[in-house]
Amino acid sequence: MINFQYVRAADVADAVRRMAADPTAKFIAGGTNLIDLMKEDVERPSRLIDISRLPLRTVEQAPGGGVWIGALVPNSDLAYHPLVTQRYPLLASAILAGASAQLRNMASTGGNLLQRTRCYYFYDITTPCNKRAPGTGCSAIKGINRIHAILGTSEACIATHPSDMCVALAALDAKVHVTGPMGERTIPLSEFHRLPGDTPQLDTNLRQNEIVTAVELPAQGFTSNYTYLKLRDRLSYAFALVSIAAALELEGRTIKKARLALGGVAHKPWRDPAAEAALRGQVANRATFTHAADVLLREAKGYEHNSFKIELARRGIVRALTQAAQGTPQPQSKKEIL
Amino acid sequence: MPRTSKRQASNNDVIPVPGKIAMTLTVNGVEKQLKVAPWTTLLDALRDHLDLTGTKKGCDHGQCGACTVLVDGRRINSCLTFAVMQDGTKVTTIEGLAANGELHALQQAFIDHDAFQCGYCTPGQICSAAGLIAEGRAKSVDEIRELMSGNICRCGAYPNIVAAIQEAMGQS
Numbered sequence: 403m404i405n406f407q408y409v410r411a412a413d414v415a416d417a418v419r420r421m422a423a424d425p426t427a428k429f430i431a432g433g434t435n436l437i438d439l440m441k442e443d444v445e446r447p448s449r450l451i452d453i454s455r456l457p458l459r460t461v462e463q464a465p466g467g468g469v470w471i472g473a474l475v476p477n478s479d480l481a482y483h484p485l486v487t488q489r490y491p492l493l494a495s496a497i498l499a500g501a502s503a504q505l506r507n508m509a510s511t512g513g514n515l516l517q518r519t520r521c522y523y524f525y526d527i528t529t530p531c532n533k534r535a536p537g538t539g540c541s542a543i544k545g546i547n548r549i550h551a552i553l554g555t556s557e558a559c560i561a562t563h564p565s566d567m568c569v570a571l572a573a574l575d576a577k578v579h580v581t582g583p584m585g586e587r588t589i590p591l592s593e594f595h596r597l598p599g600d601t602p603q604l605d606t607n608l609r610q611n612e613i614v615t616a617v618e619l620p621a622q623g624f625t626s627n628y629t630y631l632k633l634r635d636r637l638s639y640a641f642a643l644v645s646i647a648a649a650l651e652l653e654g655r656t657i658k659k660a661r662l663a664l665g666g667v668a669h670k671p672w673r674d675p676a677a678e679a680a681l682r683g684q685v686a687n688r689a690t691f692t693h694a695a696d697v698l699l700r701e702a703k704g705y706e707h708n709s710f711k712i713e714l715a716r717r718g719i720v721r722a723l724t725q726a727a728q729g730t731p732q733p734q735s736k737k738e739i740l
Numbered sequence: 741m742p743r744t745s746k747r748q749a750s751n752n753d754v755i756p757v758p759g760k761i762a763m764t765l766t767v768n769g770v771e772k773q774l775k776v777a778p779w780t781t782l783l784d785a786l787r788d789h790l791d792l793t794g795t796k797k798g799c800d801h802g803q804c805g806a807c808t809v810l811v812d813g814r815r816i817n818s819c820l821t822f823a824v825m826q827d828g829t830k831v832t833t834i835e836g837l838a839a840n841g842e843l844h845a846l847q848q849a850f851i852d853h854d855a856f857q858c859g860y861c862t863p864g865q866i867c868s869a870a871g872l873i874a875e876g877r878a879k880s881v882d883e884i885r886e887l888m889s890g891n892i893c894r895c896g897a898y899p900n901i902v903a904a905i906q907e908a909m910g911q912s
Contacts, residue, residue, distance in 0.1 A: 408778035502890020638889035735886035
């Protein structure tokens with residue numbers, strides 16, 4: 403780890419000001435990803451601006467019927483908050499599918515959005531990586547790429563976004579509130595993360611000097627018909643190979659609204675309007691679900707070690723939509739898949 | 741002579757080493773003043789500055805749970821937080837669980853159930869289990885296993901660890 407200066411921000415404006423004054427500074431909140439990356443010399447900030455004590459820790463009703471989540475609410479507090487367990491059980495389930503109890507106690511809501519890929523080559527500074535060192539090449543495309551993306555990849559990068567929480571937030575149409583030197587703005591979660599293209603060093607559309615202050619959920623929480631199904635190499639405390647957030651609004655057996663977001667398959671939580679359109683207005687049955695899976699995966703592309711993810715995702719989507727339609731969400735502490 | 745001037749020139753390119761930061765931790769009920777570099781993790785502060793070596797360094801990357809301690813009553817990985825960030829907090833380590841000469845219920849249950857072999861993960865397992873019991877979320881064996889998944893035991897003592905936690909949970 404390199405030397406760095408440590409300062410504590412007094413308020414959000416102070417945090418933004420301090421960041422603008424030092425382009426090589428980083429914000430630190432929970433620290434669970436950043437400190438790990440600093441130990442690996444992947445992140446080398448000259449200065450850490452500690453924002454963990456800023457008053458962004460409340461979960462409350464938002465005007466318009468939604469819920470407002472402060473950027474520093476720890477993942478565990480969010481997962482167990484009554485407003486979330488009662489109104490957005492999909493989000494609670496996705497958070498509890500990720501990391502460990504200790505990490506969820508530390509990790510913040512904003513930090514979860516900003517966590518970096520778990521690509522082995524990104525972490526290993528002795529190997530080329532366009533995300534870590536732009537222009538050096540991608541070691542994963544022809545390397546060990548079992549955990550890598552099958553959708554939205556580029557010649558420059560096939561890394562995935564590791565979050566579970568963000569997959570549920572994408573399905574729920576969350577918005578991200580940010581503050582920068584020019585003031586505040588709102589970014590839909592589906593536009594917050596980027597595809598790699600030829601700039602894989604950029605994970606998100608957050609601008610330099612901007613800080614995430616809150617995540618807002620819209621009123622509809624899909625409390626009756628939802629699931630978060632996470633498929634991984636071990637049964638707990640592992641990143642997703644493929645995960646599926648599914649949420650349906652049903653009228654009898656007919657699907658009125660459908661939300662489908664996938665994790666572990668792309669550089670961002672993956673939503674596909676065409677796949678959701680293939681569900682809307684249809685009868686909730688296996689044929690409908692299989693068709694939607696085929697639509698979502700129509701351009702999926704496997705690499706040497708991860709082609710299995712295409713079939714895993716196809717079956718996972720059908721299973722998740724079945725769980726959602728039946729109103730039998732996957733419990734995160736029960737290991738048999740329903 | 742050229743050597744000296746070269747050294748001075750290169751020094752100008754180096755980020756100055758930040759000074760140590762004075763901070764306070766209340767560890768196992770005792771207030772401790774310490775001075776740490778900003779990059780000192782809470783784990784290293786406990787082990788190397790306060791000589792509390794019960795908390796173990798396993799992976800040092802938040803993957804094994806051996807470094808688990810309680811900060812203001814919540815279990816965290818002490819390897820993934822800088823000590824300066826925890827200034828003013830109350831930390832409980834494995835050394836702080838026994839009281840009045842009696843083992844904590846979890847410590848006694850781990851002995852009774854033979855819940856370890858090499859013992860390296862045990863302080864983290866016990867601190868994590870103390871956090872788990874305080875949270876009150878785990879009711880079933882499945883839930884104990886899921887909510888203890890952040891603590892790896894490479895000896896594979898899991899069945900006995902779960903049994904020990906179940907017993908201690910019944911007493912609390």
